[in-house]
Amino acid sequence: MLKIDNLHASVENKAILKGLDLTVGPGEVHAIMGPNGSGKSTLGHVLAGRPGYSVTAGSAQLLGQDLLTLDTEERAHLGLFLAYQYPVEIPGVSNMEFLKASVDAVREHRNEAALDSVTFMKQAREACKAVDLDAAFLKRGVNEGFSGGEKKRNELMQMMLLAPKLCIMDETDSGLDIDALQVVANGINAMRSGERSFILVTHYQRLLNFIKPDRVHVLSGGRIVKSGDHSLALELEERGYAWLEDVA
């Protein structure tokens, strides 16, 4: 699914990722943990092609295609989805128009016919229901005036409608109360399949109680310094990250 080799990336000429290797197989769920400033969010942004984030060395392939030479929207068409830690507010653009434009673009790339408005509305309402978001949010500006939890659920709702192949969840659990966390986790679990993979970027092992990862990685200093199974997350919870810096 995803193969990253020796990825180096910098933001404003400051090197953040320094030789990151990661391979995620189809249907797998990987968790990436690590201290603040280790490059966790940068990884997602680099893969999504955010302006200002430049790759200085290495490669990243999604489904065998070189991700880094594609435009941002082409990466989305291929099946990449980044759920933002801080989703962007876009007043004046309705959530509904935005979602229809997204879904149409992705379906077109897959050579699927565009959904008629009735079918699309039905799917959008169902997705809202699945993430416990009032359907009235479809008519509001994209993320405009949404609370932190509502924004996260809006991200998840988009993900359901777009049915991507690789989902990168950037601290989707931050700022959520335990009930909202449960809703989000249920949504992600419901989307798990043999053809869809997840990268969960998180500070806390709490999320991993709800979504059991296949692999857990520790990102520190721009590289993955340790990998393991779910037990590694529990160990980190107990011991913190400091002991790993010695390992690195």
Place this chain on the structure above:
Amino acid sequence: MSDFMQQALAAAARTAPAWLEPVQARGRDAWSKTALPTRKTEAWKYTSLQPLQQTFSAPATESARSPLDDIPLPALDGPTLVFADGHYRAELSHGELPAGLNLVRFADANSEQAARIAAALGSALQPGRHVFAPLNDATLADGVFLEVAANAHIDTPVHIAWLTTGQNESISITQRLLVCLAENSSATLVESFANTATGGTAFTNGITELLLARGAQLNHYRLHLEQGDAVHIGGVHARQEADSLLNGFHLALGSALKRIDLVVDHQGSGAHCALDGLYLPRGTETVDYHTCIEHAVPHCTSQERFRGIIADEATAVFNGRIHIHPQAQKTRAELSNKNLLTSNKAEINTKPELEIYADDVQCAHGATVAQLDPLALHYLRTRGVPREEAEVMLSYGFINELVEAIAQPAVQAFLKPLLARRFARDARLTRHIL
């Protein structure tokens, strides 16, 4: 004085009804003492009158019956008056007058109506607030008088369309509308200004006066759809008595030059005005809005929201003056002006201008100038929306709030596609907005 003005003055004197002669004489006198503003005149600092330095002729006495089919106008079901190249076109005008509404052309006014018009005409114009008003008076040959009787509520919108066609060489046109709403009456008025795609240059000198008596309510739309070489120097001058309400929506697509002055004079306690406006110049076009709210008495409110998108090498000016007189305590005035520049060569000159002489008032103002938000653009693209479409969505999104706030459904339905297509001719790029 340039040739066109001389010719226009002569033409007007020939065709006007006799009772307008004193108005014309007054105008001629004042105009002869008027110096045309230059870039050194503060209110004209950013707008050049260069487009007026060409030969305009007075419109022919009888306008040719040119087809007007290619001029897009809102489809409204109320009474409609159409003027083309300065002349009333009966065959294009239609609609029954509901009870309580009087709609009379100056040229058709009987002596009793003429007396009422003459008494009210010019009363909303404050001396010195409209440089071209004397020329409008001097060349005034026809106009429209809209009157609503006390306590009458006119639900259907009155539509007055002022069109210019490519039929004539460069012409100058005088537009005048006098609106009198009697006590506790209400009405909706749509003014459209448009030209044919092949329109020759026209200079329109337009003035609309709105007189709102106690408790009157007016929803006013003034849509400047003229494009190309059109030059429009005009204004709306409103006088509001106690507890009256004026809701204004103003739109200016760009053309060679548009200068619109909006002046609201709060003369009675409890008056409120809300002005929304959009301006969208592109190419080398210029749009200049000057607004001025005179808070002369206590307990009045005003709210202005103007947004502009300036493209290519176009220029826009927004000057929002709020004048709170010493006795106008408990005034609440808000002014917001937001601008989006979509090119490095686009220019906006925005200036809130507050003069506050009362101490117990609430006054808020803000002006912003920005480019398309790169992060918002990126966010849309991460969801698969192609860059070109995302740019159109964000541009339209910048003005969408004011479009959605348009209360008259037919006006909104007319403007939505027209505005969205300003940002992209390719229907694929606007399909998710419309």
